Amino acid sequence: MTKDKALEExxxxxxxxxxxxxxFMAALTKRMDAVEYLKQHQEATIRRYKILMVVAFVxxxxxxGVAIGYVLSTPADVPLFTFQVQxxxxxxxxxxxxxxxxxxxxxxxxxxxxxxISNIQDIQRMRVCLKA
Amino acid sequence: xxxxxxxxxxxxxxxxxxxxxxALCCGKKDDADDLAQDALVxxxxxxxxxxxxxxxxxxxxxxxxxxxxxxxxxIRCTESIDEARALISSTAADSSFEHQDLYLALRTLPPKERxxxxxxxxxxxxxxxxxxxxxxxEDAVKKQLSRGxxxxxxxxxx
Numbered sequence: 001m002t003k004d005k006a007l008e009e010x011x012x013x014x015x016x017x018x019x020x021x022x023x024f025m026a027a028l029t030k031r032m033d034a035v036e037y038l039k040q041h042q043e044a045t046i047r048r049y050k051i052l053m054v055v056a057f058v059x060x061x062x063x064x065g066v067a068i069g070y071v072l073s074t075p076a077d078v079p080l081f082t083f084q085v086q087x088x089x090x091x092x093x094x095x096x097x098x099x100x101x102x103x104x105x106x107x108x109x110x111x112x113x114x115x116x117i118s119n120i121q122d123i124q125r126m127r128v129c130l131k132a
Numbered sequence: 133x134x135x136x137x138x139x140x141x142x143x144x145x146x147x148x149x150x151x152x153x154x155a156l157c158c159g160k161k162d163d164a165d166d167l168a169q170d171a172l173v174x175x176x177x178x179x180x181x182x183x184x185x186x187x188x189x190x191x192x193x194x195x196x197x198x199x200x201x202x203x204x205x206x207i208r209c210t211e212s213i214d215e216a217r218a219l220i221s222s223t224a225a226d227s228s229f230e231h232q233d234l235y236l237a238l239r240t241l242p243p244k245e246r247x248x249x250x251x252x253x254x255x256x257x258x259x260x261x262x263x264x265x266x267x268x269x270e271d272a273v274k275k276q277l278s279r280g281x282x283x284x285x286x287x288x289x290x
Binding site: 001003004006007008010011012014015016017018021024025027028029031032035039 | 135139142143146147150151154165168169172173176177234249252253254258259274277281284285288290
């Protein structure tokens with residue numbers, strides 16, 4: 001496509017020149033410093049989040065293992081816990097204590113796993129946001 | 133790209149970038165400089181993914197163009213040159229710029245035509261390069277240039 005001579009001359013004659021080059025670069029450097037600070041802060045947050053997740057994971061595994069070990073180490077024919085008062089619901093609870101304890105532990109472990117997966121997804125999202 | 137390399141590139145390119153944005157903002161220097169700063173921060177953040185193929189300026193202009201388009205909703209577009217003149221003369225800061233007639237005429241163009249015209253006449257890009265920067269087809273750029281040129285010539289009485 002050919003250029004219109006008159007327009008080209010007009011644009012070239014009116015090409016802007018800036019005398020505040022140093023001020024512009026100083027302002028830009030300031031902004032870049034601020035962005036850098038925010039970026040470092042976000043990275044530190046992600047690092048802390050990761051450490052917390054690992055700690056939660058280890059604590060969950062250890063306490064889950066201890067609880068299951070305790071359940072398995074008690075005699076099978078003796079209830080895991082008993083209530084001194086013999087009302088209907090408490091009697092039923094103590095009779096089914098082993099099943100109830102196993103169910104509760106399974107639920108806790110499941111919730112723990114779901115929470116870990118959700119944390120991993122959060123971290124991945126934060127990383128994507130940081131890259132963008 | 134390290135921060136030092138990025139700053140060295142910007143030292144070299146900032147005048148062309150600011151000139152481009154000044155034309156897009158129709159001579160409003162403060163707006164143009166704000167957009168330039170925003171665009172450069174965006175460029176800095178994505179500079180890790182930049183692959184040096186000797187087209188740093190085009191890459192920078194593309195970011196600046198997109199930044200301008202994102203901000204264009206807040207930039208009032210005026211339809212007539214008289215309206216634009218009235219708007220500009222109403223503010224002391226804006227009345228101080230040198231090339232009013234050209235900027236006033238540019239103000240009447242839609243942002244895409246204004247960008248194409250500026251890149252073509254002020255920055256010397258060809259239609260293919262403009263198509264890459266503005267993310268459109270070469271034919272669309274040619275149409276924008278043709279329409280923009282006719283409107284500018286009419287407004288400037290060339």
